[in-house]
Amino acid sequence: MHFNELKVEEKILRAIEQLGYTEPTEVQEKVIPVALDKQDVLVKSKTGSGKTASFAIPLCELVDWEENKPQALVLTPTRELAVQVQEDITNIGRFKRIKGLALYGKSPFSKQKLALKQKTHIIVGTPGRVLDHIEKGTLDVSKIEYLVIDEADEMLNMGFLQQVESIVKLLPKNRTTMLFSATLSDQIKKLSSKYMKQAVSIEIDSAEENAPNIEHVKYVVMEELKLSLLEKLTIIENPDSCIIFCRTKERVDQLVDSLDEKGYTADKIHGGMMQEDRFEVMDEFRKGEFRYLIATDVAARGIDIEDITHVVHYDVPLEQESYVHRTGRTGRAGRSGKSIMFATPHEDKFVREIEAFIGFSIPTGIDLSADKVAQNRAAFNAKMKEQPEAKVSKSEQLNANITKLYFNGGKKKKLRAVDFVGTIAKIDGMTADDIGIITIQDNVTYVEILNGKGSLVLKTMRNTTIKGKLLKVHIAHK
Numbered sequence: 001m002h003f004n005e006l007k008v009e010e011k012i013l014r015a016i017e018q019l020g021y022t023e024p025t026e027v028q029e030k031v032i033p034v035a036l037d038k039q040d041v042l043v044k045s046k047t048g049s050g051k052t053a054s055f056a057i058p059l060c061e062l063v064d065w066e067e068n069k070p071q072a073l074v075l076t077p078t079r080e081l082a083v084q085v086q087e088d089i090t091n092i093g094r095f096k097r098i099k100g101l102a103l104y105g106k107s108p109f110s111k112q113k114l115a116l117k118q119k120t121h122i123i124v125g126t127p128g129r130v131l132d133h134i135e136k137g138t139l140d141v142s143k144i145e146y147l148v149i150d151e152a153d154e155m156l157n158m159g160f161l162q163q164v165e166s167i168v169k170l171l172p173k174n175r176t177t178m179l180f181s182a183t184l185s186d187q188i189k190k191l192s193s194k195y196m197k198q199a200v201s202i203e204i205d206s207a208e209e210n211a212p213n214i215e216h217v218k219y220v221v222m223e224e225l226k227l228s229l230l231e232k233l234t235i236i237e238n239p240d241s242c243i244i245f246c247r248t249k250e251r252v253d254q255l256v257d258s259l260d261e262k263g264y265t266a267d268k269i270h271g272g273m274m275q276e277d278r279f280e281v282m283d284e285f286r287k288g289e290f291r292y293l294i295a296t297d298v299a300a301r302g303i304d305i306e307d308i309t310h311v312v313h314y315d316v317p318l319e320q321e322s323y324v325h326r327t328g329r330t331g332r333a334g335r336s337g338k339s340i341m342f343a344t345p346h347e348d349k350f351v352r353e354i355e356a357f358i359g360f361s362i363p364t365g366i367d368l369s370a371d372k373v374a375q376n377r378a379a380f381n382a383k384m385k386e387q388p389e390a391k392v393s394k395s396e397q398l399n400a401n402i403t404k405l406y407f408n409g410g411k412k413k414k415l416r417a418v419d420f421v422g423t424i425a426k427i428d429g430m431t432a433d434d435i436g437i438i439t440i441q442d443n444v445t446y447v448e449i450l451n452g453k454g455s456l457v458l459k460t461m462r463n464t465t466i467k468g469k470l471l472k473v474h475i476a477h478k
């Protein structure tokens with residue numbers, strides 16, 4: 001099947017093509033037509049299957065560009081995932097100029113409130129902050145026609161059920177609801193039957209979407225010997241990019257300090273950190289600026305980082321599902337990966353539960369002899385010293401052709417998006433399709449110019465008026 005066969009407009013097909021997606025994944029093939037038909041849908045599928053695009057494509061297609069109030073709401077369990085989904089929506093909706101906005105906690109409310117005064121088509125947020133905005137009247141949900149609950153099982157694990165239900169009750173009844181979950185527990189089924197209408201149920205066969213090219217191994221190790229085992233393993237494996245999961249934030253802090261001392265390029269992420277720091281660390285890891293990310297399970301869900309070669313479960317996950325989610329950070333998009341679990345002798349019970357859950361027993365890793373460590377040490381030391389190769393993300397590739405321009409006039413000068421489009425599209429060599437997202441604030445406006453035509457527009461707009469006004473224009477700083 002090809003994306004062309006789906007009933008989506010050319011502007012969206014073009015964005016999909018530029019993202020490098022050649023054919024729909026299984027979940028996309030099954031979900032997109034149903035969603036475009038505005039039927040409720042309950043989807044059992046994991047991250048890594050392309051499920052974000054399976055709702056982002058229909059949402060971008062279905063929302064009406066003219067409407068200023070938000071028409072779609074996507075709820076996610078973590079802030080990192082909210083930002084990632086919002087970015088995916090922006091990438092897919094770029095040529096239709098779809099505006100997505102991420103709302104999440106531990107970040108200034110007032111800034112979000114201001115952003116909500118702008119035209120926004122799709123809101124992506126974590127339940128607490130979304131509910132807060134609705135209750136304070138800063139998020140108008142009267143025009144919400146589409147609701148997506150992403151990673152629903154994780155949402156319940158994190159104790160967000162009540163907040164999710166409170167939000168759903170405040171939304172218009174006449175809407176399309178899509179619920180995505182890695183597992184379909186009774187609680188999830190109950191939630192869906194309570195809030196969805198004759199939902200079409202879609203299950204993506206996990207055998208097919210589960211990356212078969214992940215190698216699993218386990219080591220039984222005493223707690224006090226974990227660090228030296230990790231050291232030996234990393235010397236032998238010499239990973240390019242590795243996530244090490246620990247059970248608590250204290251253990252993350254300790255381990256990152258120990259690895260720092262040993263000269264590893266390591267950083268950490270856990271729920272006790274400031275949100276800005278969390279984003280920054282994820283961003284740097286995504287770009288490949290350091291090789292070892294030490295994390296609690298906040299980083300286990302949904303986070304899509306290319307080319308993670310190794311996942312280490314430094315502590316056995318207490319829930320079987322976490323094993324699958326942690327492991328799913330590697331071996332993405334058909335690549336191979338390795339999952340290595342450390343278990344102390346008395347954690348046998350948890351290991352057996354995990355093995356029963358995944359349906360196979362995890363082989364015990366081979367002995368890491370001193371000889372083998374010695375043989376690999378030189379290569380390991382060499383890699384420790386070299387700067388990791390920078391990774392370029394898909395959205396960066398897409399953004400390479402985009403220039404954001406700043407104009408020193410906005411709402412107070414009675415300027416509207418049509419005024420900018422009208423003037424800029426008339427420039428020789430430009431069409432309306434070369435114009436991306438326009439953000440109009442009280443005194444400034446940002447206009448994205450696509451297809452590498454930024455400098456042409458910049459040059460021309462320096463001496464061209466908009467609605468009779470000559471505005472200052474320069475490349476926006478961010």
Ligand code: AMP
Pocket residue numbers: 020021022023024025028046047048049050051052053302304333394
């Ligand atoms: P998700 O399951 O939404 O986290 O997506 C997993 C990864 O697959 C992301 O990096 C997507 O950009 C990528 N992806 C989504 N759809 C496709 C597709 N049709 N072809 C290739 N890659 C895709």
